[in-house]
Amino acid sequence: xxxxxxxxxxxxxxxxxxxxxxxxxxxxxxxxxxxxxxxxxxxxxxxxxxxxxxxxxxxxxxxxxxxxxxxxxxxxxxxxxxxxxxxxxxxxxxxxxxxxxxxxxxxxxxxxxxxxxxxxxxxxxxxxxxxxxxxxxxxxxxxxxxxxxxxxxxxxxxxxxxxxxxxxxxxxxxxxxxxxxxxxxxxxxxxxxxxxxxxxxxxxxxxxxxxxxxxxxxxxxxxxxxxxxxxxxxxxxxxxxxxxxxxxxxxxxxxxxxxxxxxxxxxxxxxxxxxxx
Amino acid sequence: xxxxxxxxxxxxxxxxxxxxxxxxxxxxxxxxxxxxxxxxxxxxxxxxxxxxxxxxxxxxxxxxxxxxxxxxxxxxxxxxxxxxxxxxxxxxxxxxxxxxxxxxxxxxxxxxxxxxxxxxxxxxxxxxxxxxxxxxxxxxxxxxxxxxxxxxxxxxxxxxxxxxxxxxxxxxxxxxxxxxxxxxxxxxxxxxxxxxxxxxxxxxxxxxxxxxxxxxxxxxxxxxxxxxxxxxxxxxxxxxxxxxxxxxxxxxxxxxxxxxxxxxxxxxxxxxxxxxxxxxxxxxxxxxxxxxxxxxxxxxx
Amino acid sequence: xxxxxxxxxxxxxxxxxxxxxxxxxxxxxxxxxxxxxxxxxxxxxxxxxxxxxxxxxxxxxxxxxxxxxxxxxxxxxxxxxxxxxxxxxxxxxxxxxxxxxxxxxxxxxxxxxxxxxxxxxxxxxxxxxxxxxxxxxxxxxxxxxxxxxxxxxxxxxxxxxxxxxxxxxxxxxxxxxxxxxxxxxxxxxxxxxxxxxxxxxxxxxxxxxxxxxxxxxxxxxxxxxxxxxxxxxxxxxxxxxxxxxxxxxxxxxxxxxxxxxxxxxxxxxxxxxxxxxxxxxxxxxxxxxxxxxxxxxxxxxxxxxxxxxxxxxxxxxxxxxxxxxxxxxxxxxxxxxxxxxxxxxxxxxxxxxxxxxxxxxxxx
Numbered sequence: 001x002x003x004x005x006x007x008x009x010x011x012x013x014x015x016x017x018x019x020x021x022x023x024x025x026x027x028x029x030x031x032x033x034x035x036x037x038x039x040x041x042x043x044x045x046x047x048x049x050x051x052x053x054x055x056x057x058x059x060x061x062x063x064x065x066x067x068x069x070x071x072x073x074x075x076x077x078x079x080x081x082x083x084x085x086x087x088x089x090x091x092x093x094x095x096x097x098x099x100x101x102x103x104x105x106x107x108x109x110x111x112x113x114x115x116x117x118x119x120x121x122x123x124x125x126x127x128x129x130x131x132x133x134x135x136x137x138x139x140x141x142x143x144x145x146x147x148x149x150x151x152x153x154x155x156x157x158x159x160x161x162x163x164x165x166x167x168x169x170x171x172x173x174x175x176x177x178x179x180x181x182x183x184x185x186x187x188x189x190x191x192x193x194x195x196x197x198x199x200x201x202x203x204x205x206x207x208x209x210x211x212x213x214x215x216x217x218x219x220x221x222x223x224x225x226x227x228x229x230x231x232x233x234x235x236x237x238x239x240x241x242x243x244x245x246x247x248x249x250x251x252x253x254x255x256x257x258x259x260x261x262x263x264x265x266x267x268x269x270x271x272x273x274x275x276x277x
Numbered sequence: 278x279x280x281x282x283x284x285x286x287x288x289x290x291x292x293x294x295x296x297x298x299x300x301x302x303x304x305x306x307x308x309x310x311x312x313x314x315x316x317x318x319x320x321x322x323x324x325x326x327x328x329x330x331x332x333x334x335x336x337x338x339x340x341x342x343x344x345x346x347x348x349x350x351x352x353x354x355x356x357x358x359x360x361x362x363x364x365x366x367x368x369x370x371x372x373x374x375x376x377x378x379x380x381x382x383x384x385x386x387x388x389x390x391x392x393x394x395x396x397x398x399x400x401x402x403x404x405x406x407x408x409x410x411x412x413x414x415x416x417x418x419x420x421x422x423x424x425x426x427x428x429x430x431x432x433x434x435x436x437x438x439x440x441x442x443x444x445x446x447x448x449x450x451x452x453x454x455x456x457x458x459x460x461x462x463x464x465x466x467x468x469x470x471x472x473x474x475x476x477x478x479x480x481x482x483x484x485x486x487x488x489x490x491x492x493x494x495x496x497x498x499x500x501x502x503x504x505x506x507x508x509x510x511x512x513x514x515x516x517x518x519x520x521x522x523x524x525x526x527x528x529x530x531x532x533x534x535x536x537x538x539x540x541x542x543x544x545x546x547x548x549x550x551x552x553x554x555x556x557x558x559x560x561x562x563x564x565x566x567x568x569x570x571x572x573x574x575x576x577x578x
Numbered sequence: 579x580x581x582x583x584x585x586x587x588x589x590x591x592x593x594x595x596x597x598x599x600x601x602x603x604x605x606x607x608x609x610x611x612x613x614x615x616x617x618x619x620x621x622x623x624x625x626x627x628x629x630x631x632x633x634x635x636x637x638x639x640x641x642x643x644x645x646x647x648x649x650x651x652x653x654x655x656x657x658x659x660x661x662x663x664x665x666x667x668x669x670x671x672x673x674x675x676x677x678x679x680x681x682x683x684x685x686x687x688x689x690x691x692x693x694x695x696x697x698x699x700x701x702x703x704x705x706x707x708x709x710x711x712x713x714x715x716x717x718x719x720x721x722x723x724x725x726x727x728x729x730x731x732x733x734x735x736x737x738x739x740x741x742x743x744x745x746x747x748x749x750x751x752x753x754x755x756x757x758x759x760x761x762x763x764x765x766x767x768x769x770x771x772x773x774x775x776x777x778x779x780x781x782x783x784x785x786x787x788x789x790x791x792x793x794x795x796x797x798x799x800x801x802x803x804x805x806x807x808x809x810x811x812x813x814x815x816x817x818x819x820x821x822x823x824x825x826x827x828x829x830x831x832x833x834x835x836x837x838x839x840x841x842x843x844x845x846x847x848x849x850x851x852x853x854x855x856x857x858x859x860x861x862x863x864x865x866x867x868x869x870x871x872x873x874x875x876x877x878x879x880x881x882x883x884x885x886x887x888x889x890x891x892x893x894x895x896x897x898x899x900x901x902x903x904x905x906x907x908x909x910x911x912x913x914x915x916x917x918x919x920x921x922x923x924x925x926x927x928x929x930x931x932x933x934x935x936x937x938x939x940x941x942x
Contacts, residue, residue, distance in 0.1 A: 017381055018389045025396035028415040028452060031422050032407075035414070044420035083299075091296035098289025099282040108568065110300060115564050117304045118513040120533040121556035124314060124540045124549040125307035131321075148303020151296055168663035170283045174650040175628050175657040175734075176677035176724070180288060186676075190667040209404030212515045216541060227406050240410065249407040256402055264395075 068229030092158035114152030161195035314550035321544035370451035375458020401456035409519035580641025587636030598788035656725030837900035871923025
């Protein structure tokens with residue numbers, strides 16, 4: 001076989017393989033990208049006879065579900081995002097830059113503990129604790145529990161990031177005459193900001209998509225996030241109203257996709273990779 | 278000894294305090310609390326809610342009761358199902374598919390690679406309930422996309438969620454989580470100096486020989502990392518609940534769902550605590566094995 | 579303006595002693611280079627002056643003040659880091675004027691002083707750029723500008739030229755010396771490059787194993803190295819070191835090695851009482867103090883030609899003597915043609931003797 005033919009065969013093999021892989025990931029989602037725009041959608045994959053936004057209009061008429069999305073989910077994911085980002089940044093900075101002894105042991109201990117005490121394994125004590133604090137059925141409960149659960153991984157990633165920044169930045173500011181607080185505020189914070197952005201997006205996406213924690217900690221329908229409120233489009237028997245659930249799913253997924261695109265564009269996914277708990 | 282650091286000791290402790298408080302309350306405390314609760318008959322309401330009694334090992338004895346341990350819907354059966362789920366979806370599915378993808382696109386960076394990578398990542402980051410709903414539609418017996426394709430090529434249309442529920446959640450979990458293995462293996466492959474492979478090529482090694490003799494030994498640590506992490510995550514995932522609810526007839530009741538049902542369907546927290554305790558011990562075993570391997574790898578390096 | 583002094587300063591990191599009982603005085607307006615191989619304690623010494631490390635023992639003085647317990651903020655120094663440490667989120671102007679900002683200088687004055695310093699360092703046209711948008715040489719100048727803008731009492735340089743390519747490094751070296759002489763500020767400059775230290779320093783402090791082994795003007799360090807470590811560290815190629823045994827007979831002294839014997843003509847009285855008969859010593863001679871000679875010259879020794887390297891203004895001739903190599907530096911652009919057996923003649927006015935342990939023998 002000559003070189004040229006072999007090259008062409010190789011190309012064909014490559015594109016065929018790539019198509020196979022792509023379809024494995026795309027097929028399960030294909031229906032979800034079409035159905036929301038079809039007022040008569042069934043579970044069958046077919047192009048709508050006419051492209052319509054009527055499903056979305058009906059979803060927006062469901063004030064309970066919309067409030068869950070634009071208020072409760074935003075509040076809970078945003079709250080946990082702010083708390084995780086701030087506390088993880090402070091802790092990671094201390095672990096990287098202070099004279100505290102055994103910071104490696106602390107960091108690895110954190111990761112060990114957090115991989116042992118997972119949300120599913122610890123759902124009983126977490127529920128009992130929140131119950132004991134009188135916080136059952138509050139946004140605060142969801143925010144606090146998510147923050148606690150996401151923190152170890154956030155600290156781990158953030159510490160890696162802070163460690164990669166040369167200490168000479170802060171040292172040169174110290175020598176220039178800056179007080180420790182100024183060094184942190186003028187130099188360290190701006191330099192670790194990209195890391196904070198990534199942590200923030202990561203925390204937001206995790207809480208936004210999380211189901212179990214709000215499911216066991218919240219009672220009243222007025223506080224449910226979108227992850228739970230989506231079941232308001234299901235009948236009593238547990239079967240979904242296909243058209244509306246699809247439309248709502250799309251709305252609910254959109255922020256996650258946009259944030260992913262943002263992070264990917266700004267920092268590349270490499271840094272984001274491997275950290276979804 | 279006087280030692281100056283960028284952050285003084287008091288400031289460092291102050292910076293650690295908020296995170297430390299969170300970690301203590303929501304990670305360390307539950308670890309010990311769950312041990313305590315698992316020895317009681319604590320419930321949500323009624324007399325034992327306020328004054329739970331110490332019942333010793335009763336919850337564990339009930340959990341490991343040999344007469345019914347392996348009965349459908351019992352703890353032993355659930356552990357076996359979880360083992361199958363983890364083995365097929367994480368170790369065989371995600372790890373191998375992830376490695377295959379990383380290897381397939383190694384040296385083929387470009388728009389094709391980034392498109393497939395993005396698709397895998399989208400499957401990975403979408404909210405749980407949305408992917409569950411998408412798969413509910415995908416696997417539908419009469420109209421689902423999968424069966425539309427299968428019947429078009431004459432392979433029939435099985436009722437996935439009812440007749441093959443375990444196969445369904447395994448496929449689902451592979452689809453959902455392969456992105457992590459793929460990303461980690463890609464970066465591991467990217468860190469191999471090209472000269473290593475070029476030397477092998479010059480020496481006349483085939484693609485498979487290069488994979489076996491050069492690539493796999495060089496990324497051994499990454500393989501261990503991937504295997505342990507995806508095992509831990511798959512072991513603890515609750516998402517199959519959203520697809521099958523653990524059914525039909527407990528056929529997909531992995532331990533995370535079993536814990537939920539035990540603790541929250543009847544609010545028997547003592548029992549739920551005992552299950553959670555067993556889960557944590559299994560998690561701990563995985564984590565210790567992992568750290569041990571990492572440490573010995575470091576010692577070798 | 580102020581001098582810098584160490585009094586018995588030590589610094590340990592756990593079990594490792596980085597700086598070991600060091601004392602010195604650096605005079606007002608002087609530039610001193612701390613020279614040594616990596617791990618010799620030179621950077622730690624500099625960081626002790628900056629206050630980035632605290633000493634384990636001893637005291638540090640800047641001018642009349644004991645600054646041992648004072649944080650970097652209170653020491654009034656300017657420092658140039660090896661990686662420049664320019665803040666990526668600030669413009670060049672803001673980078674340069676940062677020391678003024680923390681001193682509460684008004685915004686207008688900061689801008690004008692940054693512009694003034696930048697102009698004098700030929701980076702005045704870059705003020706609104708970011709560090710990532712300028713070249714390595716420009717970054718280096720920016721970091722120097724930031725170190726001098728607040729007119730500190732002491733400048734510290736931590737290998738500031740090691741990230742530049744060879745050509746830029748020469749240019750920046752001259753520029754730093756010019757600036758230091760113009761401003762007349764006491765400067766301490768850390769480097770592992772002996773040529774850089776020779777070129778810049780008023781005095782060189784050669785460090786080894788956390789101690790200062792010699793502190794003297796460059797030419798003295800070069801010509802009268804305190805020990806074989808210094809002799810070997812300075813000069814390119816370094817000083818030739820030939821181990822020999824001394825033989826004293828009536829009226830004549832010889833240096834005897836396996837491969838040769840040198841008759842120390844005219845040195846018999848000189849070595850009297852300083853070196854004993856039969857003692858092992860090391861002859862130290864710079865390559866430029868060796869010439870091609872004749873076999874019957876008492877101060878010559880034979881070797882086999884190993885390599886000839888014409889460098890333009892000079893030629894290096896390396897010969898193997900026994901199992902060691904010795905290098906001759908012959909000046910002039912007409913390299914001598916040699917082959918086979920070669921005799922090297924020592925210009926004995928520039929011969930140094932070291933004890934077997936390494937320290938130089940003081941000859942009358």
